[in-house]
Amino acid sequence: MAPHPPLFPPAAFDRAGGLPPCEPSRFSSNPTFDLAFLKAAFDGDLRFVKRGARVVGRGAEGRRLAEMLGAVRDGYGNGLLHSAVLGGSLPVCRYLVEHLRMDVDDVGPFGGTPLTFAIGRRNVDLVRYFLDQGADVHRVNHSGTPPLHLAVGEEGSCEIVELLLSKGAYVDALNLGGTALHIAARHRRDDIMKVLLDHHADHKIALGGTGYTALFIATAMCSLKCVKLLLEAGADVDGACKETPLMIAATAGSTDILKCLVLAGADANIPNSLGRASIEIAARSGRRENVEILFPVTSQIPSVRDWSVDGIITHVKSVRPVKKVMLASAKFRAHEAFKNGNYYAAAHIYREAIELDPGDATLLSNRSLCWLRYGDARLALKDAQALRMMRPGCPKACYRQGTALMLLKEYEKACGAFLDGLKLDPGNVEIEDGLREALESLKLYSSSPGED
Incomplete structure (x- = not known):
């Protein structure tokens, strides 16, 4: 639904425990066992993981065994390695990679790999391990984001950034028109910026x-x-x-x-310009x-x-x-930046326009969309909430709010926002699709084991 997926894998990053339900893999007809297998990887239960490998593998070895184990997935698309990373278990990761020869670059939700999952968890030991095992430091996720960009941010890690660069990560790689240096500047991370500059960013x-x-x-x-x-x-x-x-x-x-x-x-x-x-x-x-x-x-x-x-x-x-001239200039520049995919720049320019004309709801709606495209759900939500206060009868405000809440994994609140939008505009296909996805996500998330 959102134009760009979030930069990190979904809900499991901040889950207290448990994994979402899964469908049977093509090598297994027992989803309950598969889910227990994945949970064991998540929990770091190496004994059960070894048992699960024997059951699912059924005597297979080498590449065939790795293929069969790689097909075991939860409802989000996380495999055994992803689950082990989310649980922070280095021993399980070692067993899966070194003994069972599972792919160190296994692709999971949104194109995430075990390495990018480890980066998202800020787990330095796991990041170092996957890099030592030859993980691809250049592989991008489905939004085109390389691992280095994921390691730079408000909660980024200097040590992980240094590890990636030491393994050959391209310091000037681009995503959404920007480099890691742009991200460090945006999040005021002078410590990470120094590391990047020391590596000739x-x-x-x-x-x-x-x-x-x-x-x-x-x-x-x-x-x-x-x-x-x-x-x-x-x-x-x-x-x-x-x-x-x-x-x-x-x-x-x-x-x-x-x-x-x-x-x-x-x-x-x-x-x-004036x-x-x-x-x-x-x-x-x-x-x-x-x-x-x-x-x-x-x-x-x-x-x-x-x-x-x-x-x-x-x-x-x-x-x-000359307010009209300034406003027209800001709108034009914001439109051009958005058209070129420079969503951060567009959002910044829309701020100028909003200061000139605070009562223009369209400007607020457009800036919320810019933040959604850029992947900053919190700022998108803030603008959507302000838009709803300004225009209570605007269905688009509800849609923007629901989309932002989906990215934040607040599925119940997202359902409420989409429902409010449908009350204002019954039959709106875009809002109906949003509500359907929100309900499905809520059902999936609520039925996961380990939830209160």
Whole structure:
């Protein structure tokens, strides 16, 4: 239902125990035993796993045995290796890989492999083990995400990032138009950013079709540490985008970053798409201190009669902003970014548009969709909830909310959101499909063993 699947495997990552039901494999007619087999792998019960291998294998050896064991899957598509990783059992993984010769790159839900599952669990020992066993560090999942991208994020691990890079992971691999460096900047992970830069990550790469470099994103996220690291690495302080990091810092009122960029030689005289210099942006944001920082490095603007800090602030307050032009520009740029698959950039630009026209529900709906496409369900849900408050009778708001809740695996709440949408728009096929999937997921999740 969602345009892009989540970056990590489904519900089992945060399950307290148990696995979803499964259908009989082509080598077994006993789904109850298969489920017990998978649960043993999940629980780290090596004795039962060995017994299960004998029962399912029926005397087979080598590749044939590995094939038969590989066919045992739960309702999500997790195999024995995936289940063992989700349970965190290194001994079971060793037995399955080294003794039974199961495929170390076995593909599970959403194209996830044992390695990416281990990354998702932040299990350094398992990540190291699979890498030592030759796991493919370049294999992408169904959303095109390589393992390195999965290891970088809000809860990412420096040690896992270093392990992947030591095994040849491409530091500048792209996904959704961005590199691991972009992700580190977005999540303000200066520790991971340092690791990437130490491995010669290219800070010049911009999100496809935008010009948004890691420095631009770090500035937008108000991460002074990330900005300093990038500048020390030689990042272009002005970038190749119509909006410079200096403009972004001026808009956000990030005084420390503004100082840092100015000291690094940022050009304060570059105008934005509306012809405004950074000092005018800072003055419009109401930050006198920032105007004072920019004043010495800004050339006099002809339209400002009194060329002083107070004169600039007074001038900006007296000039009526060309709101319609700014809004039209933001909408166009957001549309282009979305069309090119740059969902993070599009969401950022929609924020500008929303600030200009807070009452436009379409802008909020579009930004929620951007976050869904980017894979950030929490931000998508936040926008969907705001949209429902703004437009209680909007079925699309319910659909956006339900889709976000599905990605968050809150299936019961998703059902409620889709039902609300159908009450507003009976017969809406898109919402009906969403409700059907939510009900199926809820049934599957609720019937799993180990649930209260």
